[in-house]
Amino acid sequence: MTTEAAIRVQGIQKSFKDLHVLRGVDFDVAAGTIFALLGSNGAGKTTLVRILSTLAKADAGTATVHGLDVAANPGEVREAISLTGQFAAVDEVLTGRENLMLIARLRHLKNPGAIADELLDRFSLTEAGGRKAATYSGGMRRRLDIAMSLIGNPPIIFLDEPTTGLDPQARIEVWQTVKKLADAGTTVLLTTQYLDEAEQLADRIAILHKGTIIQNGTLSELKQLLPAATVEYVEKQPTLEEVFLTLVGDTGETDTDDADRADSAAKAGKESR
CATH class of the missing domain: 3.40.50.300 (P-loop containing nucleotide triphosphate hydrolases)
Known part of the structure; x- marks a missing residue:
C-alpha cells in the first residue's frame, strides 16, 4: 500500500x-x-x-x-x-428530515435544512423525508443512519x-x-x-x-489460495466461503449448520477430484 x-x-x-x-x-x-x-x-x-x-x-x-x-x-x-x-x-419520533437537521445543528453547520434536503435526495429518501422514522423500513432506516453519518463530509x-x-x-x-x-x-x-x-x-x-x-x-487474490476444481472439464473457481472456511478451519466457533456446510463442501471437493 x-x-x-x-x-x-x-x-x-x-x-x-x-x-x-x-x-x-x-x-x-x-x-x-x-x-x-x-x-x-x-x-x-x-x-x-x-x-x-x-x-x-x-x-x-x-x-x-x-x-x-x-x-x-x-x-x-x-x-x-x-x-x-x-x-x-x-430518533424514531422525528421525521427523516428532522433527524438530519438535528445532526447538522449539533455539528454547528449552516443551512441545516438545505443539508438535510440534499442528503434525502442523495439517498432516495425525499418522498419519505416528512414521515416519522418509526414508519421507515429497515433498509430506509439504515440509509437514513448512513446519511446522518455523512453530515459534515467526513473523508x-x-x-x-x-x-x-x-x-x-x-x-x-x-x-x-x-x-x-x-x-x-x-x-x-x-x-x-x-x-x-x-x-x-x-x-x-x-x-x-x-x-x-x-x-x-483482493477477492481474486484470495480465490487463488485454493486450486480451482474441475468438473467435466469445466473449471470451478473457489468461492470466498471456501477460502474463508479453509483458512479459519473447524475451530468449533461456528454453529452446527456452518460445520455441516463446511463438511459437505469438503466432501464435494473430494468427489470432484
Whole structure:
C-alpha cells in the first residue's frame, strides 16, 4: 500500500483481562476504497473499529486515520471520521428530515435544512423525508443512519456490520449506498460476517481470526489460495466461503449448520477430484 493510506494499523493488541481479543493486527486501507474486515462473531472486528474511532484504547501498537494518530490526536480523528454501528441510531419520533437537521445543528453547520434536503435526495429518501422514522423500513432506516453519518463530509466512514438483521432487499439497498460512497471518494472500512457482502462490496478483504489478520488481499487474490476444481472439464473457481472456511478451519466457533456446510463442501471437493 502507499504511504498515503487513509487508515494504517500496525501491531494493534487489545485484551480484556485474560481474554486476548486482538493479538497484533496489521493492515492499510487506501483512500477512496472499500476495505472489508471479515470474521466470525467474537473475532474482534467491533473492538478494532472502536479503537480506530477513538472509543477504546489499544494495549499496544499504533493506528493512524487520515494521517492522524488515534491515541495522540483523538479529537482531530473524530472530526475526520464517522461511525455507523450495528444498529441504526435514528430518533424514531422525528421525521427523516428532522433527524438530519438535528445532526447538522449539533455539528454547528449552516443551512441545516438545505443539508438535510440534499442528503434525502442523495439517498432516495425525499418522498419519505416528512414521515416519522418509526414508519421507515429497515433498509430506509439504515440509509437514513448512513446519511446522518455523512453530515459534515467526513473523508472516512466506519460501517460496523451495517446489514445485520436486514432482509435481502434492504441489504441490496445498503450495498448500493456503500458503493456510491466509495464512488464519491469516501474511504469505507466495513466489518461483516457475511461472505457475500464482502464479495459484493470490497476492493480488498482482510480475514480476522483469533485476533490476527490471517489473509489480506483482493477477492481474486484470495480465490487463488485454493486450486480451482474441475468438473467435466469445466473449471470451478473457489468461492470466498471456501477460502474463508479453509483458512479459519473447524475451530468449533461456528454453529452446527456452518460445520455441516463446511463438511459437505469438503466432501464435494473430494468427489470432484
